[in-house]
Amino acid sequence: MASDDPELQKKLQQLMAEVDTEAAPASVSPISYSSKPTVSSPKKGFLERLRGNLLLPLQILAIPWTQEIIDQVFFQGRWNLPVYPRSIxxxxxxFLSAFSHGDFGHLIGNSIAFAIFSWLxxxxxxxxxxxxxxxxxxGGGFASWLLGPQSVHGLSGVVYTLFGYLLFIGWLERRFVPDPDVKFEVFERLNLGAEKLNDQEVRNCVYRGNYNELLRLLS
Structure with a gap:
């Protein structure tokens, strides 16, 4: 019988082996990802910027507060760093007068306005x-040195500049308060911390530079 032929049996086995090999699915090696792409979260980025913006004015304010604490504790209020007009x-x-204040009342008033205007x-x-x-x-320090009637110190010049910028942007966007008395009252209360004026603050209020001109221009 043909089925007893060894040679025929061998060929049939080889043929069946080839058929099984071709029918078997090809093995696919799994794809490995060494690392996942990092996608920055918009919310996380916003929170980081917000935290940085909130801390920046406080970090700047740490300078005059450190100076004032050292002044009051070790020098009894005599370590002032004013700018003396038109003198060597x-x-x-x-550069130093903005970070020096007459007392804590003067510093607190400037700090409140500085922080609020800075955040805005x-x-x-x-x-x-x-x-x-x-x-x-x-610029304010140089103007006080060049044009000031007497020695001054404090963050008032910086606060006036920040407030002037806000008024200018408000004018560009037509969002500023139209009443100049209201604008000045809000600014004064923020800048002075709703406290009685001391001698240094009176001098600062008298010497506003172009601030009054700016208010008249915007009114």
Missing amino acids: EGIPGI ILTKSKRDYWITFCIGWI
């Missing part, structure tokens, strides 16, 4: 904030 010894005050500007642009801050700090 007054040049360092161009930072919601728009950190770049605009730094430019405005430097103009009020160095």
Whole structure:
């Protein structure tokens, strides 16, 4: 019988083996991902920017507060860093006077207004904030040295500059308060912390520079 032929049986076995090999599914090696792509969360980025904006004015305020604490504790209020107009010894005050205050009342009043105005500007642009801050700090110090009637110190010049920027942006966007008396009252209460004026604050209020002109222009 043909089924007893060994050679035929061998060929049939080879043929069946080839058929089984072709019918078997090809093995697919699993794809391994070494790392997942990192996608930044918009919410996380916003919270990080918000936290940075909230901390920035407080970090700046740490400078005058440290100076005032050292002044009151170790020097009994005699370690002041004012800018003396039109004098060689007054040049360092161009850079230092903004971070020196007469007492804690003066510093608290400036700190409240500085923080509020800083946060308002930072919601728009950190770049605009730094430019405005430097103009009020160095530009205000130089203007006081060049044009000031007497020695002054404090963050008032920076606060006026920040407030002027907000008024200017409000004018551009037609969102500012139309009554100049209301604008000035709000600013004064924020800047002075609703406290009685001391001698230094009276001098600061008298010497506002172009602030009154700005209010008249915007009214």
